[in-house]
Amino acid sequence: MTEDVVIAGAGPNGLFLACELRLAGVKPVVLERLPEPPSTPKANGLVGRVVQLLDYRGLYQRISGAGKPSPAPGYQFAGFPLELRSLGDHPLYVLPLPQRTLEARLTEYALELGVEIRRGQELVSLSQDEDKVVVETNDGTLETRYLVGADGGHSVVRKQVGIGFPGTSDDSFTSVQGRVLLDPSAFTTGGEIETPDGPVRPFQWHRSPRGAFALAPFEPGVFRVSLLEWGRPAVSEDIPVTLDELRAAVRRVLGRDLPMSLPEDDDPLVWRRRTGSNARQAERYREGRVLLLGDAAHVHPAVGGPGLNLGLQDAVNLGWKLAAEVRGWAPPGLLDTYESERLPLGRRVLLHTQAQMTLLSPGEEVGSVRALFGELLDESVVRQRIAEMLAGADVRYDLTAPAHPLLGRWMPDVPLRADGVTRVAELMRSGRAVLLDFTGAHDGFEHEQVDYVRAETAEPPADAVLIRPDGYVAWAGGDGLTEALGQWFRMSEKV
Numbered sequence: 001m002t003e004d005v006v007i008a009g010a011g012p013n014g015l016f017l018a019c020e021l022r023l024a025g026v027k028p029v030v031l032e033r034l035p036e037p038p039s040t041p042k043a044n045g046l047v048g049r050v051v052q053l054l055d056y057r058g059l060y061q062r063i064s065g066a067g068k069p070s071p072a073p074g075y076q077f078a079g080f081p082l083e084l085r086s087l088g089d090h091p092l093y094v095l096p097l098p099q100r101t102l103e104a105r106l107t108e109y110a111l112e113l114g115v116e117i118r119r120g121q122e123l124v125s126l127s128q129d130e131d132k133v134v135v136e137t138n139d140g141t142l143e144t145r146y147l148v149g150a151d152g153g154h155s156v157v158r159k160q161v162g163i164g165f166p167g168t169s170d171d172s173f174t175s176v177q178g179r180v181l182l183d184p185s186a187f188t189t190g191g192e193i194e195t196p197d198g199p200v201r202p203f204q205w206h207r208s209p210r211g212a213f214a215l216a217p218f219e220p221g222v223f224r225v226s227l228l229e230w231g232r233p234a235v236s237e238d239i240p241v242t243l244d245e246l247r248a249a250v251r252r253v254l255g256r257d258l259p260m261s262l263p264e265d266d267d268p269l270v271w272r273r274r275t276g277s278n279a280r281q282a283e284r285y286r287e288g289r290v291l292l293l294g295d296a297a298h299v300h301p302a303v304g305g306p307g308l309n310l311g312l313q314d315a316v317n318l319g320w321k322l323a324a325e326v327r328g329w330a331p332p333g334l335l336d337t338y339e340s341e342r343l344p345l346g347r348r349v350l351l352h353t354q355a356q357m358t359l360l361s362p363g364e365e366v367g368s369v370r371a372l373f374g375e376l377l378d379e380s381v382v383r384q385r386i387a388e389m390l391a392g393a394d395v396r397y398d399l400t401a402p403a404h405p406l407l408g409r410w411m412p413d414v415p416l417r418a419d420g421v422t423r424v425a426e427l428m429r430s431g432r433a434v435l436l437d438f439t440g441a442h443d444g445f446e447h448e449q450v451d452y453v454r455a456e457t458a459e460p461p462a463d464a465v466l467i468r469p470d471g472y473v474a475w476a477g478g479d480g481l482t483e484a485l486g487q488w489f490r491m492s493e494k495v
């Protein structure tokens with residue numbers, strides 16, 4: 001039997017892609033080498049457009065238990081506070097969430113949708129011809145029409161198909177992280193920690209002449225403490241971090257002691273050390289019938305937490321296009337737009353994470369750049385620009401249709417009056433494309449791949465909007481609807 005799509009890796013990106021394919025009518029098989037979900041802590045939250053994406057699929061509600069997401073009132077960039085409240089409309093949304101929980105919720109959702117997840121199955125090699133990919137695992141051989149490598153930064157799939165992974169590895173710094181109780185005496189009445197180099201605020205990197213420090217209160221009284229230090233001797237990542245070691249690193253970086261102790265429910269998995277970080281991107285995201293997704297396609301410093309914003313949006317971009325290819329209705333070249341649209345976004349994340357690491361590193365010359373940068377961040381236009389970059393919203397897909405400001409952009413979550421629907425996000429739950437008609441000019445429209453919705457709103461952004469399954473605008477108002485339908489969905493409208 002030949003599978004339609006095999007996904008190597010049940011990390012967040014592989015799982016989300018599997019759900020997207022299922023919504024689009026394709027039944028993928030997910031191979032995961034680990035017999036059980038991993039318990040190692042990775043991401044602490046989602047930052048950027050991805051939060052709205054989860055809302056558009058109805059997952060925000062089941063993951064967070066909350067209703068509708070709102071833009072964050074503030075964030076940080078390289079340790080600078082990023083005041084966002086005064087900007088009004090901006091795309092930087094934040095959802096604090098351990099990666100373990102995200103993976104558990106995505107697994108539940110995938111299983112509900114009927115995705116087959118085969119745990120304990122490791123892809124060891126592959127070969128492909130014009131019609132299929134042959135996958136060898138520790139458990140046997142599979143044939144599939146398409147293979148997606150969502151198998152993380154060390155991707156076997158990427159190596160097997162010979163896609164290069166150029167970039168840099170920076171081992172000039174070490175990071176340690178621990179989870180501690182902090183005595184309230186550590187804080188001023190304003191909730192800050194005083195240090196010789198200025199106050200330290202939670203949820204924000206603090207740069208000192210000796211390194212950088214961050215503190216995140218995830219549970220009452222319990223804090224995750226992270227430190228970056230440059231020029232320290234490298235210690236193996238396998239040697240456990242101790243409380244005394246963390247205390248000493250705090251003293252070096254902050255220039256003062258902190259009253260720290262171990263919580264009763266100490267979680268040894270949170271304690272970790274690393275040397276340096278990698279900043280690399282796959283030369284291309286596709287080789288024949290094999291595609292790369294998530295960390296398999298790009299790795300970068302974790303500063304600011306952009307990884308899942310990038311990877312999960314890769315997945316939603318790829319899902320409907322790959323499904324269209326498998327189901328036989330994809331217009332020529334559709335699948336290649338996965339790379340042409342998403343590779344530039346990966347490049348942007350490499351740019352801003354590396355820039356942030358440079359701005360956090362020690363040295364007087366860095367101090368001068370920071371001083372200038374701090375002045376620029378007083379300007380709301382600069383903060384808007386940075387917020388859009390961190391959210392992954394500063395790149396517009398290059399869609400060839402008559403120009404409209406919305407074209408190639410994320411469809412905003414406009415409030416609607418339509419049949420049982422109150423906002424755009426609710427239209428996107430099914431994962432199908434939508435022709436949203438604000439004037440009735442397209443009344444009677446029917447299309448195999450596109451739902452028609454007649455709606456009213458106070459200030460329509462266009463007379464009508466064609467929204468792709470990934471939430472991006474393929475056409476807006478005016479002429480050219482038939483061409484846009486042909487470009488993205490091939491079959492022409494019935495009426």
Ligand SMILES: Cc1cc2nc3c(=O)[nH]c(=O)nc-3n(C[C@H](O)[C@H](O)[C@H](O)COP(=O)(O)OP(=O)(O)OC[C@H]3O[C@@H](n4cnc5c(N)ncnc54)[C@H](O)[C@@H]3O)c2cc1C
Binds near residue numbers: 155157306
């Ligand atoms: C310390 C740390 C903190 C981070 N913080 C954040 C944050 O706050 N916010 C954020 O957005 N991102 C953060 N990230 C990044 C984020 O964790 C990654 O971007 C994310 O895990 C990538 O998901 P993925 O599904 O592409 O790959 P992975 O999570 O690496 O999953 C790949 C899966 O493939 C499996 N696999 C590997 N090889 C094979 C094989 N040959 N066959 C079958 N299965 C295989 C693996 O077992 C794994 O389950 C952080 C990362 C780290 C390390």
